[in-house]
Each structure stands twice: as structure tokens, then as C-alpha cells.
Amino acid sequence: MKLIIAVIEDSDAHLLMDVLKENNFQVTKLASTGGFLLQGNTTLLIGIEDNEVEQVLDLIRKTCVRRKKLIPHTATELPTVINLPIEVETGGAIVFVLDVDQFYKI
Amino acid sequence: MKLIIAVIEDSDAHLLMDVLKENNFQVTKLASTGGFLLQGNTTLLIGIEDNEVEQVLDLIRKTCVRRKKLIPHTATELPTVINLPIEVETGGAIVFVLDVDQFYKI
Amino acid sequence: MKLIIAVIEDSDAHLLMDVLKENNFQVTKLASTGGFLLQGNTTLLIGIEDNEVEQVLDLIRKTCVRRKKLIPHTATELPTVINLPIEVETGGAIVFVLDVDQFYKI
Numbered sequence: 001m002k003l004i005i006a007v008i009e010d011s012d013a014h015l016l017m018d019v020l021k022e023n024n025f026q027v028t029k030l031a032s033t034g035g036f037l038l039q040g041n042t043t044l045l046i047g048i049e050d051n052e053v054e055q056v057l058d059l060i061r062k063t064c065v066r067r068k069k070l071i072p073h074t075a076t077e078l079p080t081v082i083n084l085p086i087e088v089e090t091g092g093a094i095v096f097v098l099d100v101d102q103f104y105k106i
Numbered sequence: 107m108k109l110i111i112a113v114i115e116d117s118d119a120h121l122l123m124d125v126l127k128e129n130n131f132q133v134t135k136l137a138s139t140g141g142f143l144l145q146g147n148t149t150l151l152i153g154i155e156d157n158e159v160e161q162v163l164d165l166i167r168k169t170c171v172r173r174k175k176l177i178p179h180t181a182t183e184l185p186t187v188i189n190l191p192i193e194v195e196t197g198g199a200i201v202f203v204l205d206v207d208q209f210y211k212i
Numbered sequence: 213m214k215l216i217i218a219v220i221e222d223s224d225a226h227l228l229m230d231v232l233k234e235n236n237f238q239v240t241k242l243a244s245t246g247g248f249l250l251q252g253n254t255t256l257l258i259g260i261e262d263n264e265v266e267q268v269l270d271l272i273r274k275t276c277v278r279r280k281k282l283i284p285h286t287a288t289e290l291p292t293v294i295n296l297p298i299e300v301e302t303g304g305a306i307v308f309v310l311d312v313d314q315f316y317k318i
């Protein structure tokens with residue numbers, strides 16, 4: 001048994017949870033906050049059999065695509081104010097796979 | 107040292123936390139959401155000595171009893187609307203026991 | 213790879229997250245509740261390389277200092293009401309270091 005702890009964007013959470021449900025995986029959702037952007041994100045706990053890790057990773061890869069987006073940004077360092085959008089990364093997933101010593105459904 | 111991650115129903119959380127406190131176990135509570143019913147539930151983190159796992163499992167078994175309950179359900183598929191209650195499972199606990207590599211009380 | 217799960221006081225969370233960011237450590241913050249005092253506290257998830265555990269523990273030791281504070285307390289057991297402040301412990305951190313079996317940045 002493995003426990004996957006996956007940190008994903010809030011905007012991908014619904015889709016990934018639906019896809020996990022369709023593939024008969026159970027999941028628990030925790031609301032979380034990212035340390036750098038200090039914005040809300042989602043932490044999922046997914047308990048699975050050892051041989052299901054690859055399948056779950058594939059589902060995560062398909063639903064949490066890392067992409068670039070332009071966000072408005074006002075560059076105030078210059079003499080005149082310029083509104084140049086800047087490019088940031090969004091989407092993606094940070095995935096920790098932990099060994100489960102014992103599992104019980106009480 | 108083991109870390110127990112237990113997902114339980116909100117309605118059992120108070121009682122289980124009291125029982126853990128009476129038995130001198132420390133616990134941290136996280137608010138969570140179930141992936142299937144999309145309802146709020148509770149995730150507990152319980153750090154214990156290796157030889158205390160059975161005792162904590164017993165306390166969980168006594169307080170988080172899995173039971174059936176009838177919930178009102180309107181069956182709309184039929185020509186006339188029939189109010190037949192349906193039986194669902196409630197209570198219970200999902201318990202992951204993880205090995206702790208190092209523990210510090212700073 | 214290790215996953216640190218650290219339970220700290222809300223009042224130390226901002227400072228510790230800043231210090232982790234300055235030292236290029238990534239962190240995810242979860243809002244939590246202590247089982248004994250039933251007060252809000254903070255649970256941090258910090259994924260790091262095996263050889264960074266000592267460095268992160270030092271940062272936690274410097275920012276989450278365990279200290280005593282006096283809190284107003286009305287002793288009602290006596291014949292006359294006496295306002296004697298009582299001393300409680302505050303600050304500190306409870307730190308679990310878990311082994312990570314696999315890590316993916318998707």
C-alpha cells in the first residue's frame with residue numbers, strides 16, 4: 001500500500017477528483033496554501049495498492065498539465081509606468097509517494 | 107515511532123479526540139473533504155510509539171463504529187414519485203499507519 | 213527525499229515560512245487544530261533532500277522557540293475569587309520526518 005500526497009492547483013482539483021472516482025480510486029481533499037505565492041491550493045491524500053502508482057501518476061499528468069500563463073504586471077521600477085504582462089508557470093503537481101506500513105478500514 | 111493518519115466522520119471526531127486525550131495520546135485535527143460524497147470529514151494525525159498502534163486502533167474501533175443509516179431519497183425514475191428511504195453506510199474510519207524516520211519535540 | 217510534517221503555533225507560521233523561502237525550501241501550509249487545547253495551529257509539509265534535514269531543523273529551532281507565557285486565569289475553587297495568572301508553555305514545534313519512496317514534479 002502507498003499513500004500519495006499530491007499538491008495541485010485549486011482549478012485542477014475538481015477534474016482530478018472526478019477522474020480518480022471514474023477509475024475507482026478513493027481520495028481525501030485538504031485545503032492548503034502554497035509557501036511562495038501564499039495562494040490557496042489543494043493537497044490530496046490518495047491511498048492505493050503498490051501496483052497502482054503508475055496509473056494514478058498518469059491520471060495526474062493528464063489533468064494537471066503544467067502550462068504558462070500571462071498575468072498583468074505593472075512594472076513600477078521605470079520612470080514611466082509600463083503595463084507589461086509577465087509569464088508565470090501554473091498547473092502541474094508536486095507528488096510524494098509514501099510507503100504505508102499498515103492499512104485498516106474500520 | 108508511527109504516524110497514524112485516520113479519516114473519520116465529523117460526527118465521530120469530538121468523541122474520538124476526547125478518548126485519545128483521556129488515554130494520553132496527542133492528536134492534530136485537519137478539516138478534509140471526501141472524494142466520493144464531496145462532504146466534509148475529519149483527518150487526524152496521531153504520532154505514537156510503535157507498541158501503541160493496537161491500543162489506538164481499539165479506541166478508533168470503539169468510537170467510530172461503521173453503521174447503516176436510512177436517508178430520505180426521492181426516486182424520480184418511476185412514473186409516479188415515490189419516497190423510498192435508501193440505506194447508506196456511515197461512521198467507520200480509514201487508517202494509514204506510516205513509519206516515522208525521526209521525531210523531534212522542539 | 214524526506215517529507216517533514218511540522219506542527220507549529222499560528223503565531224510562528226509566517227516567520228518560519230519566510231525563513232524557509234529565504235533558504236530556498238518549498239513548503240505547503242495546512243490549517244489544523246490541536247487535540248488538547250482545541251485551538252488553531254499550523255501543520256507544514258516540507259519536502260527536502262535527505263541531507264537537508266539538519267538545516268531545516270535548525271531553521272525551525274530558531275523561529276519556533278518554546279517559551280513560557282502567563283495567561284490570566286480566574287481560580288474559582290477558592291471561597292473568594294482570586295485572579296492568579298498561570299504559566300503555560302507556548303511556541304515550540306512537533307516534527308515528524310518521513311521517508312519519501314518516490315517524488316515527482318509533474
Ligand SMILES: Nc1ncnc2c1ncn2[C@@H]1O[C@@H]2COP(=O)(O)O[C@H]3[C@@H](O)[C@H](n4cnc5c(N)ncnc54)O[C@@H]3COP(=O)(O)O[C@H]2[C@H]1O
Nearest residue numbers: 007033034035036037038089092094238239240257258259
Ligand atoms: N523560491 C522560489 N523561487 C522562484 N519560484 C518559486 C520559488 N518557490 C516556488 N516557486 C514557484 O512558485 C510556484 C508556487 O509555489 P507555492 O509555494 O506557492 O506552492 C507550491 C507548494 O504549495 C507545493 N510544493 C512544491 N514543492 C514543495 C515541497 N518540496 N514541499 C512541500 N510543498 C511543496 O506545491 C506548490 C506548487 O509548486 P510548484 O513547484 O509546482 O510551483 C511553484 C514554483 O514554480
Ligand SMILES: Nc1ncnc2c1ncn2[C@@H]1O[C@@H]2COP(=O)(O)O[C@H]3[C@@H](O)[C@H](n4cnc5c(N)ncnc54)O[C@@H]3COP(=O)(O)O[C@H]2[C@H]1O
Nearest residue numbers: 026027028045046047113139140141142143144195198200
Ligand atoms: N466508487 C465508489 N463507489 C461506491 N461507494 C463509494 C465509492 N467511493 C466511496 N464510496 C463510499 O462512500 C463513502 C464516503 O467516501 P468519501 O470519498 O466521501 O470519503 C472517504 C475518503 O475521504 C476517505 N478515504 C477512503 N478510502 C481512501 C483512500 N484509499 N485514500 C484516501 N482517502 C480515502 O475516507 C472516507 C470514508 O471512506 P469509506 O470507504 O469509509 O466510505 C466511503 C465508501 O463507503
Ligand SMILES: Nc1ncnc2c1ncn2[C@@H]1O[C@@H]2COP(=O)(O)O[C@H]3[C@@H](O)[C@H](n4cnc5c(N)ncnc54)O[C@@H]3COP(=O)(O)O[C@H]2[C@H]1O
Nearest residue numbers: 132133134151152153219245246247248249250301304306
Ligand atoms: N494530556 C496533556 N496533559 C498536559 N498537557 C498537554 C497534554 N496534551 C497536550 N498538552 C500540552 O498542550 C500543548 C498543546 O497541545 P495541542 O494538542 O493543543 O496541540 C498539539 C498537537 O496539535 C500537536 N501534537 C503534539 N504531539 C503530537 C502527536 N504525538 N501527534 C500528533 N500531533 C501532536 O502539536 C501541538 C503542540 O504540542 P506540544 O506538545 O508542543 O504542546 C502541547 C502540550 O504542551
